[in-house]
Structure formats: structure tokens, C-alpha cells
Amino acid sequence: MKECHTMLDPKLLRTDLETVVSQLARKGVTFDCDHYLQLEAERKRLQVESESLANQRKEGSKQIGQLMQSGNTAEAEVIKRTMTQLGADMAAAEAAFATTSEALEEMLLHLPNLPHASVPDGSGEEQNVVVSTVGTAPQFGFDVRDHVALGELHRGIDFERASRLSGSRFAVLQDGFARLHRALAHYMLDLHTSAHGYHETTVPYLVDATVLQGTGQLPKFKEDLFRIPESDGGGRERYLIPTAEVPLTNLFRDSIVDAHTLPVQLVAHTPCFRAEAGSYGRDVRGMFRQHQFDKVELVWITHPEASWDALEQLRQHAEAVLHGLGLHYRVLNLCGGDLGFSAAKTYDLEVWLPGQQQFREISSCSNCTDFQARRMQARMREGQGKPELVHTLNGSGVAIGRCLIAVVENYQQADGSIVIPEVLVPYMGTERLIPSGVGAA
RNA sequence: GGAGAGGUGGCCGAGUGGUCGAAGGCGCAGCACUGGAAAUGCUGUAUAGGGGCAACUCUAUCGAGGGUUCGAAUCCCUCCCUCUCCGCCA
Numbered sequence: 032m033k034e035c036h037t038m039l040d041p042k043l044l045r046t047d048l049e050t051v052v053s054q055l056a057r058k059g060v061t062f063d064c065d066h067y068l069q070l071e072a073e074r075k076r077l078q079v080e081s082e083s084l085a086n087q088r089k090e091g092s093k094q095i096g097q098l099m100q101s102g103n104t105a106e107a108e109v110i111k112r113t114m115t116q117l118g119a120d121m122a123a124a125e126a127a128f129a130t131t132s133e134a135l136e137e138m139l140l141h142l143p144n145l146p147h148a149s150v151p152d153g154s155g156e157e158q159n160v161v162v163s164t165v166g167t168a169p170q171f172g173f174d175v176r177d178h179v180a181l182g183e184l185h186r187g188i189d190f191e192r193a194s195r196l197s198g199s200r201f202a203v204l205q206d207g208f209a210r211l212h213r214a215l216a217h218y219m220l221d222l223h224t225s226a227h228g229y230h231e232t233t234v235p236y237l238v239d240a241t242v243l244q245g246t247g248q249l250p251k252f253k254e255d256l257f258r259i260p261e262s263d264g265g266g267r268e269r270y271l272i273p274t275a276e277v278p279l280t281n282l283f284r285d286s287i288v289d290a291h292t293l294p295v296q297l298v299a300h301t302p303c304f305r306a307e308a309g310s311y312g313r314d315v316r317g318m319f320r321q322h323q324f325d326k327v328e329l330v331w332i333t334h335p336e337a338s339w340d341a342l343e344q345l346r347q348h349a350e351a352v353l354h355g356l357g358l359h360y361r362v363l364n365l366c367g368g369d370l371g372f373s374a375a376k377t378y379d380l381e382v383w384l385p386g387q388q389q390f391r392e393i394s395s396c397s398n399c400t401d402f403q404a405r406r407m408q409a410r411m412r413e414g415q416g417k418p419e420l421v422h423t424l425n426g427s428g429v430a431i432g433r434c435l436i437a438v439v440e441n442y443q444q445a446d447g448s449i450v451i452p453e454v455l456v457p458y459m460g461t462e463r464l465i466p467s468g469v470g471a472a
Numbered sequence: 473g474g475a476g477a478g479g480u481g482g483c484c485g486a487g488u489g490g491u492c493g494a495a496g497g498c499g500c501a502g503c504a505c506u507g508g509a510a511a512u513g514c515u516g517u518a519u520a521g522g523g524g525c526a527a528c529u530c531u532a533u534c535g536a537g538g539g540u541u542c543g544a545a546u547c548c549c550u551c552c553c554u555c556u557c558c559g560c561c562a
Contacts (some may be wrong), residue, residue, distance in 0.1 A: 041521095078522055082531045089531090092543040096490035107542085114542035267552090287482095287519095339560080408520095415501070 039142055039404050040405070045071070053146040057143045057367035059154055062142070070135045077131055081124035088117050100337075134364055140244075141251055144402035146367045147339075147376040153366025159379070160366065166351070166359035168383050173445040177386025178436040179317045182208060184447045184466040188318060200307060202318040202432075207464040211438065212325070214458035221329040223428055228299035229329060234278035236301060237269040242281045247373035247399075248273060254308040257322075271304035275328035276425040283332050284407035287418045293411060294341060295332040298428065301326065318432055319391065325431040326414035327352075331424040334411065335401060338422035342398040345426045346378045349394045352429050356452045358437050359383035361390055373399045380429065383435045393433045396426030410452045 044051055044067070052062050089191040091114045098107040138454065151160045183190025187208025193201040204212050223229040243249040248256060272278060279297045288295075303326050314320035329348060333341045346362065353360045365377040374397035381390035401420040404410070410418040442450045449464040456462055 075522080078531085082522065086529060088542075093491050093543055099490075111542045118542070415517090 039139065039145065043312050051145065055142065057146050057152060058143055058370055059368045060143060067138065070131060070138065074131045074135055077124060077128035081121060081128050084117060084121035084124055088114065088121055091117065101433050118391060120319060143372045144399060146323050146370055150370065150376050151364060151366045154368035156369050158366040159363040159369055162362040162364050162378065164361040165354065168359050168387065169387065169441055170338045175385045175440065175449065176443060177317065178439050181443060181447065181449065185464060186467050200320065200322040202321060208435065210459060212431060212435055214455045215434050216325060216327060217458050218455055219428055220298060220300055222352060222355065223298040223327070223329060229296040232279060232297045232299045234299055234301060236272050238272055238278055239269060243270055243277060245281050246277045247406065248277065251372060256308050257304045257306055272301065273305050274303050274326065275299040275301040276330060279328060279330040280403055280423050280425060281407060283421065284410035287410045287412050290334060290411045290413040293332060293334045293421065294337060297330045298327060300327045319436060321432060327428045327431065329426045329428040333417060333422045333424065337423050338398050338424060340401060341424055342376065342396065345424055346396045348395055349380055349426050349428045353380065353382060355454045356438060358441055371397060373402050375400045375402070384437060384440055386440045391433065393437065394427040394429040397424060399423045
């Protein structure tokens with residue numbers, strides 16, 4: 032029978048429905064048990080029925096073959112006639128089974144991953160728990176400018192011309208700001224590859240629907256994605272990636288890797304595309320929330336027993352970026368209600384933005400346990416053992432556009448110039464950005 | 473874009489309607505042989521799902537989907553992918 036791609040372990044659902052229901056509730060999801068149980072009972076009945084009919088047909092066909100070979104065609108004809116009816120019954124049973132399986136799968140594909148025990152209870156971001164706060168907010172003896180004002184002053188960010196090209200939520204960077212953007216990406220990639228052991232990877236920015244289903248963006252979050260219809264690109268529907276997590280993690284779809292090769296750590300710098308449906312009016316000022324932004328993404332593929340340790344390392348790697356830049360930030364342990372669809376646990380890194388006088392998200396590090404692996408059929412094998420689902424993790428290391436905002440706002444001076452953090456100086460070729468019109472240094 | 477070739481198990485590779493989950497080889501594992509090893513011999517060696525307390529058993533899978541047939545790796549249709557040559561192109 033056709034394999035069923037669920038998100039949660041179907042065996043857990045069958046054997047411990049109560050746990051599933053109570054854990055889903057922590058994520059704010061209500062599970063329709065009655066409907067599930069009814070579909071599941073029907074699935075079982077229809078599967079047994081259609082498989083038994085298939086078996087009868089197989090036996091019958093085998094008999095016919097034997098009779099034909101011994102020249103007993105008359106008797107073969109008799110059986111053939113009964114087989115015709117059997118075949119019809121089987122087709123009907125299989126069709127009913129397929130319908131029920133699809134309904135079941137549709138229901139289960141919309142269920143999110145279950146939260147880990149260390150995830151705090153809560154329904155929204157107010158209940159996220161601050162794990163640590165690093166550094167202190169810089170004190171300014173003048174009125175701080177936000178990145179929009181700084182961008183204007185430096186002629187480094189041009190929202191107006193960007194919107195003329197593409198509408199709202201796009202930006203054009205130039206000169207020092209463009210260079211800073213590139214420097215940040217370069218710095219992050221170098222840090223992760225040389226100090227943290229990641230393999231630098233480049234990936235396609237356009238992917239199939241199945242790939243997005245693997246990491247959990249589909250079917251539930253279609254409205255967040257930019258879609259290229261099949262009529263446009265080579266007769267195949269594709270989506271712009273909302274994060275490099277999608278292609279990176281899916282590199283392991285439908286494969287069984289040797290346990291010795293784990294963990295695999297990948298890093299990629301890519302643009303990310305998000306429709307931002309449902310965020311109208313939110314963060315409209317500036318380049319904090321864009322339809323297109325660059326990000327350096329970290330992905331781990333681990334042994335199922337190693338993922339919780341890996342999450343802590345992943346978080347440290349993301350933190351190292353901010354720490355290296357000397358930015359003030361804090362780490363949150365997201366509560367159940369604020370967890371993403373695929374995540375069992377997530378740490379958010381929030382950086383201090385003087386322009387907004389608040390902490391804002393700049394990285395999100397999640398352990399997706401076997402949730403994505405099950406959808407992707409990404410497995411590993413230990414010795415001669417059975418294949419087992421791997422665990423997958425991802426984290427921003429970090430969002431480049433937001434990081435640029437943080438750097439310019441935190442390192443601004445009274446005269447509007449921007450001191451370049453030491454780690455970026457080699458990439459920038461200067462220690463300070465001077466606004467045009469203020470005079471050269 | 474034009475022309476051609478091809479997609480079979482971890483790998484190579486047979487198989488054009490019947491008992492084929494699929495010969496043979498390689499690789500791998502166990503056993504035998506050996507002082508130990510090589511060589512050799514024997515045995516075993518896919519994945520997924522279902523039923524069953526279990527022993528076990530059933531179903532599906534030869535790129536994907538549909539069709540013909542009592543029965544499809546094998547015949548027909550559609551699609552996808554890979555390779556070679558030509559054209560175009562960063």
C-alpha cells in the first residue's frame with residue numbers, strides 16, 4: 032500500500048493518543064480525536080480488506096498460469112471469470128482505502144511537531160522565557176537615529192527606488208551599506224566554516240512543493256510563499272525559498288546515510304523570499320521585514336540521540352556572530368504557543384535595536400527532532416541495523432539585513448558616522464562610515 | 473531548442489506476458505578451512521506498510537502516473553530524470 036507521510040509518528044498516534052493530544056494542546060492545537068479514530072478504524076478495515084482481495088487474486092492468477100501451461104485452458108477460463116469479479120471488488124476496496132488514507136494523511140499533515148519537555152508553557156510571545164542576556168545596551172549622549180535615518184544620511188538605503196521596482200518591502204543598498212551587507216555575510220560564513228566546522232554550501236533558490244512539504248512549510252503555510260506557476264518556468268511549479276533551511280535540510284531527503292557520517296553541519300548564504308501575508312502594517316518602516324532578505328543559515332543533520340546537545344551548540348554558534356560584533360542581545364526559550372510548526376524547541380536570539388529601543392528577533396534556532404526527517408524520509412543506518420530517522424536542526428547564523436540594522440544603529444556616533452566593528456574592518460577596508468556631505472575622514 | 477541513448481536491489485547487470493522481489497557477479501555479514509590471514513566453500517544479505525501476544529503472515533515497490541489483461545519489470549499512453557552530440561547562453 033501507499034506509504035503515508037505523516038508528521039508525527041503514526042505509531043505514537045495509535046498507541047498513545049492521549050500524550051499526543053495533550054502535547055499538541057501545549058502548542059495551542061486542538062486535535063479532533065473522534066474524527067481521527069473513525070478515519071483510522073476505517074483505514075484499518077479497508078486496508079485489510081483490499082489486501083486480502085489482492086492476495087486472492089494473486090493466488091487465482093497463479094493457478095491460471097499453471098493451468099494454461101499444462102494445457103488445461105477450459106478450467107483456466109472458468110477461474111478467469113471469477114477473477115474478473117474479484118478484480119472489480121479489489122479495485123473498489125482499493126479506491127475506498129485510498130480515499131480514507133488521503134483524508135487521514137491530510138489531517139495529519141497539518142499537525143505540528145510536539146514540544147520538548149523543556150519548553151515552557153504559554154500561548155504567546157509574552158510567555159517566552161529569557162534564558163540569558165548578553166552585554167549591555169550602548170548609551171548615547173545624543174538623539175539616536177534609527178537605521179532608516181542613518182540610511183538616508185549615508186545615502187545607503189533607498190526604499191523609494193526599490194518600491195518603484197518591486198513595491199513595498201524591498202530595499203536597495205548602496206556604497207558603505209551595500210559593502211557592510213556583503214561584509215556581514217562574508218564574516219558569518221568565515222566564522223562558521225573556520226571556527227564552527229560547517230560545510231559551506233550553495234543551493235537552489237527555487238524548489239518543488241514536495242521539498243517544502245519536507246521541511247513543513249507546506250501544505251499549511253502556502254500563503255507565506257512566493258510561487259512560480261508551472262506555466263512560467265519549464266513546465267514545473269516551483270517556489271522561492273523562504274529560508275535556506277529548506278534546500279539544505281532536504282539535501283538528505285529519501286536517503287539513508289551511514290551513522291558515522293553524522294553529524295553533518297551545513298552553512299549557506301542565500302536570499303530568502305517571504306510573502307509576509309498577514310503582517311500588513313507590521314514593521315512597515317525600514318528594512319526590518321522585507322519580502323526579500325539575505326540570511327546565513329545553519330543546518331545540522333544528527334543522530335537521533337545527539338540532537339539536544341546539537342541544539343545548544345547551534346545556539347552558541349549563532350550567538351558567536353552577535354558576540355563577535357559586540358552587540359547586546361538576549362536568548363529566549365520559546366513557549367509552546369509560540370513555537371513554529373516543525374520545531375520541538377526553539378531558541379530565539381533577539382538583538383538590541385537602539386532605534387526601536389527594544390530587542391528584536393535576529394536568529395531562531397530549532398530542533399525539529401524527527402519531524403522533518405519523517406516527512407522527507409531522511410534516515411541513517413547504524414552498522415547493520417535498521418534505518419532510523421535522523422534529527423534535523425536549523426538556525427539563522429544570522430539574518431543579514433537585520434544584523435546590518437543592528438550594527439548601524441548600535442555603532443552610530445553623534446555626527447551620524449558609523450564605527451565599523453573590529454571583526455568587520457578587514458572586510459570593509461575602513462574603520463568608519465562617514466555620511467556623505469559631512470566631509471571625508 | 474534539435475537529434476539520439478537510457479533509467480531494474482548497496483553497486484554492476486540479466487530478464488519482452490505467468491509461480492519474478494526479480495538470474496549472475498561485486499560488496500557486506502556469519503560459518504567452515506587456517507597458527508593467523510589471503511584464496512576457497514557454504515549460508516545469509518532490500519525498503520515500506522498492514523494483521524497477529526507471538527512464531528509468523530499478507531500487501532506494495534523494477535524512474536512516476538495512467539491503461540490493456542485473470543495476471544505487467546516485460547505491451548500501450550503521458551510525464552519526470554540522467555547521459556551523448558548539435559545550437560544557444562552566464
